[in-house]
Amino acid sequence: MTPTHEAGWAHVEGALRGPGWLRPPDDANALVPSLWSSTTRKVDGNLVVGQVPIPELVANVNTPAYVLDEADLRARARAFRDAFADYDVYYAGKAFLCTTVARWIAEEGLSLDVCSDGELTVALRAGLDPARIGYHGNTKTEMELMRAVAEGVGRIVVDSFDEIERLERVTASLGRTAKVMVRVTAGVEAHTHEYIATAHEDQKFGFSITAGHALEAVRRVVAAPGLDLLGLHSHIGSQIFDTSGFEVAARRVLALHAQVGEELGVTLPELDLGGGFGIAYTTQDDPSDPAQLAIEMSKIVEHECRALGIDQPRLSIEPGRAIVGPAMCTVYTVGTVKRVELDGGAVRTYVSIDGGMSDNIRTALYDADYSCTIASRESGAPPVLARVVGKHCEAGDIVVKDEFLPADVRPGDLLAVPSTGAYCRSMASNYNHALRPPVVAVRDGVATTIVRRETVDDLLATDLGASDT
Structure with missing residues (x-):
């Protein structure tokens, strides 16, 4: 679990340096390939998944949004099918399930x-x-x-x-x-x-x-x-x-x-x-x-x-x-950047996004670690240790506890979190009456919404008092 101190987080040894395994990158724009789906690239600072530039996808579906790499999911399904050829391989519906993904899984023989x-x-x-x-x-x-x-x-x-x-x-x-x-x-x-x-x-x-x-x-x-x-x-x-x-x-x-x-x-x-x-x-x-x-x-x-x-x-x-975990990332828009200064010159950079624990509860629930990257531009600024937090009315609404981002991260930037395919959309909630994000499948330059974004009408559909107004 995250270490604590009775005088507050800033007093924990190494709190502002991040965990021991996290090292400052030489280039804050670079991707760590093992964390992302197989088709994910950076092109002139823009994240591209399944040959779809993320800024273009966001222009059509807004944020937050789950982006599912179809080719990557299918390849992982085939890899397990082929490696365990003498076994029956069962895909975990609870990790993420919709009718489209169920069809893909069946087509790949699982x-x-x-x-x-x-x-x-x-x-x-x-x-x-x-x-x-x-x-x-x-x-x-x-x-x-x-x-x-x-x-x-x-x-x-x-x-x-x-x-x-x-x-x-x-x-x-x-x-x-x-x-x-x-x-x-x-x-x-x-x-x-x-x-x-x-x-x-x-x-x-x-x-x-x-x-x-x-x-x-x-x-x-x-x-x-x-x-x-x-x-x-x-x-x-x-x-x-x-x-x-x-x-x-x-x-x-x-x-x-x-x-x-x-x-x-x-x-x-x-x-x-x-x-x-x-x-x-x-x-x-x-x-x-x-x-x-x-x-x-x-x-x-x-x-x-x-x-x-x-x-x-x-x-x-x-x-x-x-199978599905590495095949998906979640894209957000940065809303505010707050650098909190404490006694002794300690500073924590909080990057607030337009989603949070309603679309990824795992950090709060399991103390899970995630990474992230700026998805909409290239930056020449040096890396700074940041904490990515959500918009919900909870101090524990944290998506990425520690990651190095460009020091000039600012409102309006798109920020992408990898490896969110499992237990993020499936455990998503309407906390604070948030609307659950869409799931957009990408492949060969084409983006297809396979689970649409919830609407206010969806939110009120079970609220019987709403029909009286």
């Missing part, structure tokens, strides 16, 4: 994870084959399960004994069979933020292996006439950079997989190892490429299956943010 009726609706409207949809969630309602079973969803990942009973009732009432995976917690402490670590014991997801709940859940599913058990599901967290945690998880989950065969006489055909692979938000992040991840994870499974003397089940993974 399956799709959903965790709500709304996400399922988007997937079906996009024409996705229900058999290629996995349904997650720790509290699925009877109505949600009813629809999932009726639509023929390919797998429902059950998360509690209550849900198993609920799903039994649903399948009995419909006279249908549901394909099921049992989500287990392997007791692994993933090296990530505590809110997105999902395999340790003290959290809401799954059945504990060590407490014996997972084996009991398998027994109940096997005994249920309307449930067809596909296998076990494990997920250790998100923003994971190495496979060490998967090694421990695979060992424990495959041991349970073998135990099910020995004690219940049931051979489980599938195993989901989760994923949640990390991406580069700043220069401190060094993600692995899909090919390397595939090699390492496959070796882990092969080794454990050989040690247990069992056949390897069909595997699936969930790359999480790794």
Whole structure:
């Protein structure tokens, strides 16, 4: 977490120098390629994505706006598909989902994870084959399960004994069979933020292996006439950079997989190892490429299956943010620049933009780090450490905690933040009655709005008192 001092932020050692990993750039205009989508360039100081100059895009759609690089997203989807050719690869709908992206994912040969009726609706409207949809969630309602079973969803990942009973009732009432995976917690402490670590014991997801709940859940599913058990599901967290945690998880989950065969006489055909692979938000992040991840994870499974003397089940993974995260950036307009001077000559440069925590809550929620660049001009000014903040009525409304920007950053400049494809638009809100930004897909010089900007009419559509005025 960000260090604090009882006398205020300026008294924290190194507060005005930024974090240790952040170094002043030789050129404040330059991009760090690993943080941006593959087609992103700077041309005469203007940011260009998918051959579309960002100032021209903004002239048509205004700011804030999410800019999605279609070619980059598709390339990342193919990279995982090809690297994990013997696996089923599930795109994380919760990271970002709209009908257009669902179609792209299907066209690139991936399956799709959903965790709500709304996400399922988007997937079906996009024409996705229900058999290629996995349904997650720790509290699925009877109505949600009813629809999932009726639509023929390919797998429902059950998360509690209550849900198993609920799903039994649903399948009995419909006279249908549901394909099921049992989500287990392997007791692994993933090296990530505590809110997105999902395999340790003290959290809401799954059945504990060590407490014996997972084996009991398998027994109940096997005994249920309307449930067809596909296998076990494990997920250790998100923003994971190495496979060490998967090694421990695979060992424990495959041991349970073998135990099910020995004690219940049931051979489980599938195993989901989760994923949640990390991406580069700043220069401190060094993600692995899909090919390397595939090699390492496959070796882990092969080794454990050989040690247990069992056949390897069909595997699936969930790359999480790794497909859409780097493919999108968010563009803002600078509204004010404030240099706050304190005792001793300390100065913090605050760059205020026309968006904020309503379109990117991750900095406030997870203490996440982001980078940024001026997107509309070239500057000869030296770099200055700045903090990019939003327009909302919250002191914690910070988008970029620390980044070097040209010292002449000024109102009217366009500012772009990379790697905002995952969990930014999908977690966006109407806080302070802000209107959620559009998503604009760019490719080969063409910009297409795939999710339009909200309007005041949208904002008031559910406000029943508004119709009286």
